[in-house]
Amino acid sequence: MARIGEVAPPVATREALARARTRAALVPDLLVEARRVVNTVISGWHGRRRRGVGENFWQFRPFVEGDAVARIDWRRSARDDHTYVRDREWEAAHTVWLWADPSPSMLYKSTIATVSKESRAVVLVLALAELLSRSGERIGWPGLTDPLSTRNGAERLAARLTHAALVAQPDWSQVRRFSDVIIASDFLDEPQEIMAWLDPLTKRGVRAHLIEIADPAEESFPYSGRTEFQDPETGERLTAGRAETLAEDYRNQYRARREELAAWAKRQGWSYTVNHTDRLASEALVTIHMALSTEPGFGGARA
Numbered sequence: 192m193a194r195i196g197e198v199a200p201p202v203a204t205r206e207a208l209a210r211a212r213t214r215a216a217l218v219p220d221l222l223v224e225a226r227r228v229v230n231t232v233i234s235g236w237h238g239r240r241r242r243g244v245g246e247n248f249w250q251f252r253p254f255v256e257g258d259a260v261a262r263i264d265w266r267r268s269a270r271d272d273h274t275y276v277r278d279r280e281w282e283a284a285h286t287v288w289l290w291a292d293p294s295p296s297m298l299y300k301s302t303i304a305t306v307s308k309e310s311r312a313v314v315l316v317l318a319l320a321e322l323l324s325r326s327g328e329r330i331g332w333p334g335l336t337d338p339l340s341t342r343n344g345a346e347r348l349a350a351r352l353t354h355a356a357l358v359a360q361p362d363w364s365q366v367r368r369f370s371d372v373i374i375a376s377d378f379l380d381e382p383q384e385i386m387a388w389l390d391p392l393t394k395r396g397v398r399a400h401l402i403e404i405a406d407p408a409e410e411s412f413p414y415s416g417r418t419e420f421q422d423p424e425t426g427e428r429l430t431a432g433r434a435e436t437l438a439e440d441y442r443n444q445y446r447a448r449r450e451e452l453a454a455w456a457k458r459q460g461w462s463y464t465v466n467h468t469d470r471l472a473s474e475a476l477v478t479i480h481m482a483l484s485t486e487p488g489f490g491g492a493r494a
Contacts, residue, residue: 225317292376301408312375321345333361
């Protein structure tokens with residue numbers, strides 16, 4: 192309530208502030224959940240360990256024609272009848288941008304889901320921040336943080352999220368060529384609108400990984416009888432006398448939207464995965480790890 196003499200903020204502003212306060216209260220718990228998820232997949236997660244120029248030892252391997260004699264490790268070679276060279280690990284920190292959709296539609300949680308779409312998206316982003324930070328990569332959130340390289344990247348990102356007024360669509364101007372961008376959203380806008388929004392990334396040679404967060408009820412449409420639907424973005428309402436008569440057309444359109452967007456992402460050399468809110472968050476992490484590890488490596492898919 193505004194004090195006497197003050198002008199009350201617009202309804203949209205008050206709603207945004209209320210959402211920011213709600214998110215601030217949830218983020219600490221979501222960070223704990225993200226770390227729990229990380230602990231379930233960390234054994235299979237590897238950073239960009241490969242042969243190259245660096246300071247850290249990576250592996251011994253047999254000497255082959257063309258290797259420099261100076262790279263022979265004579266102490267290791269003396270143990271048996273083979274000659275070995277010492278490889279060092281390629282150290283080239285990469286920038287991975289993370290973003291979770293803060294749109295009102297992400298607040299949806301049906302009775303058959305375990306969490307809201309927004310909670311799942313934030314958990315996934317914080318879990319990825321934890322894993323990538325441990326791997327030595329730089330992480331950032333467009334419009335919220337500059338890329339940072341630190342072991343406590345997830346904690347620092349969570350701290351920024353608790354005080355941030357997030358925008359529906361971030362500014363991609365910070366994202367540079369050969370970076371990776373991971374986007375967690377429900378992608379319920381028209382595919383052409385989403386493609387136009389992401390088009391600047393395709394032109395910069397950025398590789399993106401799209402995680403569609405889906406509530407199972409949105410996919411199966413388990414409604415029947417007289418049902419009122421409300422658009423979380425506009426507030427518009429639709430009352431269906433017999434909701435079951437809409438089910439087939441709705442499911443067809445829902446699938447067509449996903450298939451069109453996934454096919455477009457594939458043509459860009461991007462990955463597209465679906466994570467349902469009644470399933471484990473770790474399933475999406477495993478899929479994203481595989482996509483990030485795909486040759487030619489981070490960000491190099493679209494030179």
